[in-house]
Amino acid sequence: MTEMTDAPDAEDLAPPSLDDDNRLTDEFVRLVSEAVDDGDNNLAQELVNPLHNADIADLFELIDEDERAPLAGVLGDLVSADVLAEMNEHVREDLIEVLEPGQIADLTEQLETDDAVAIIEDLDEGEQQAVLAELEPEDRAAIESALTYAEESAGRIMQRDLVAVPEHMNVGQLIDYLREHGDLTTEFWEVYVVDPSHKPVGTCQLSWILRVPRDIAVADIMKREQTLIPVDMDQEEVALRFQKYNLISAAVVNEDGRLIGMITVDDILHIVEDEASEDVLLLSGAGEGDINEPIRDSYKARVRWLIANLATAMVASFVISIFGAAIEQMVALAVLMPIVASIGGNAGTQTMAVSVRALAMNELTRSNTRRIIVREFRIAILNGGTIAILIGIGTALVFANPILGGVIALAMLINIVVAGFAGIFVPVMLERLKQDPALASSVFVTMITDTMGFLAFLGLAVASGLVGF
Structure with missing residues (x-):
């Protein structure tokens, strides 16, 4: 007589859902995706049911875009309001597009005001009105009031429910x-x-x-x-x-x-x-930098800064063109120019990153700007002196030309000091002009360091008599 055994359940079949870093495993995501593709709705629900709301939101972000709507249909009530609140905004927009206004209203009524606003504010105006019409009068009034405040203001993120x-x-x-x-x-x-x-x-x-x-x-x-x-x-x-x-x-x-x-x-x-x-x-000009952002939006955000960088790079190229004859006389100048510009750019980026952070944290204010500028100037002199000595000695030995070593050493010192000053001056000036220091600082700092690096190096080469002009 054959002994009957119970069929294995989803927990027996499924690999661990989370790895040691508390991230959904590749095997688990693949198993859920295959269950949806095979129409095994019960297995998909059993696999996902034990997950935390934040992990369910992560699951939607990890699967392919065309699989998100089918997965939402299979999971049903498991895609709760709290899951939507935890979800990446671009992924959430994809799901909301397939929901009726009444369904969206039911979900938002379960959330705190700030989370409900985060969902509704991403809808088109027509969709917003349709969803608001489905809400209870009290909830609708709270959300409509919150939407009157500016984005990224306290009014948008506050909760109305309190004691x-x-x-x-x-x-x-x-x-x-x-x-x-x-x-x-x-x-x-x-x-x-x-x-x-x-x-x-x-x-x-x-x-x-x-x-x-x-x-x-x-x-x-x-x-x-x-x-x-x-x-x-x-x-x-x-x-x-x-x-x-x-x-x-x-x-x-x-x-x-x-x-x-x-x-x-x-x-x-x-x-x-x-x-x-x-x-x-913003410092890198990468837009939102969200891997779920539509390709078209990422392209538009990035390409405009690349065009801006192209324009500023032409300024540095113009400086090089002025010394074209000098470069032709000594190939070593062409070999060493990128080093001067690169080190100066890195020095400027270091100072700029510190400055932007300090401005964002309210650590750099009008009362201590002069002290911070002096501090960064001293750091730049120390850094510049160290790098100048190293590059100067190395160049003199490699090219058997002490004058060339002295020229690049002095040019490096000048460029690093200028880079340190630009790295703090540009963000501070942008902030004083009511512009986001993180948005445009990198473009201007790069232009200053590249241009000054080439100008200092080539100009000193001509002034020292290494080459004619």
């Missing part, structure tokens, strides 16, 4: 209020205390509320000093406030000083990552 109480309450009344009102938000770290005009006058952390007797007045335990966030403040500045004052959450106030929302540290973590990535990518 605010009058200061005449005692701790017992506050606890009873929290227990009896089931419609209050369930995720908060502190209670905001407001005056009759709904202006915040203090905050109470939950730990304080839980550790004092019921008859103690809220006004006696609340912290009156608090960091208030203006609703129109840029999100990068908000992140700096959280970092500087070690905040877990902060109240958002309108122009009249009335409490209208709060921002929590989990939202700030995303902002810090986004802003840091944005500055790095």
Whole structure:
């Protein structure tokens, strides 16, 4: 008689879903993709069901673009509102395109206001209106109000759901209020205390509320000093406030000083990552740098900076053309020119990166600009002197020409010092002109270092009598 055994379930068949770095494994992604292609919906759901919302969002980013809509159809309710909130915006746009306005509305109603706004703001105006029409009046009013604020402002990222109480309450009344009102938000770290005009006058952390007797007045335990966030403040500045004052959450106030929302540290973590990535990518002219960004958008973002670099490179080429006759007299000049320009460019990039970061972190301000310029100038002299000695000695030995070694050494020193100055001067000037220092600094710094490098080297070669002009 044959013994019957249970069929293996998905857990027995599936490879580990996450590797040692907490990333979805190639084998797991392939198995889910094959299950969808084979029409084995049950297996696909069983495989994905144990995953965290963030890992499900990662799964959609890892599979091919044409597989995302079929996978969403197979997973059904597993593609929850929280999964959409965790998803890359370009991937999310692909999925939202196949959803009806009513479905999008159902999903956004399950989210905090800031996450719902992040989804709806990416829709076309017509689609926005269709989705908003499907929302409950209260939710629609909150989202429409948030959309009136500028992008990347505190108003866009704040949550409307918070707990605010009058200061005449005692701790017992506050606890009873929290227990009896089931419609209050369930995720908060502190209670905001407001005056009759709904202006915040203090905050109470939950730990304080839980550790004092019921008859103690809220006004006696609340912290009156608090960091208030203006609703129109840029999100990068908000992140700096959280970092500087070690905040877990902060109240958002309108122009009249009335409490209208709060921002929590989990939202700030995303902002810090986004802003840091944005500055790095802007320095390279790579646009958003998102691997899920449409090819056309990536092309448009990158090509304009390449064209700008082409224009600035022509300035350096013009300088070389002036000394064309001198270069023909000594081939060594052509051999050594790229070294001068390259080292100068790297030195300028180092200083520029430090300057852009310092400006972004509010570490470089009008009050200390002169001191920082002097500091970078001294560093440039030390770096320039070290590299000049090395390249000078090496050139003199290789080409058996001490004068040529001295020329390239002095040119290198000049170019590195100029590069250090340009690396801080250009970002500071752009910031003073209300331009993003990360956006255009690299173009100008590269032009300055290349042009000065060629001009210094070739000019000194002519001045020293190495070649005629």
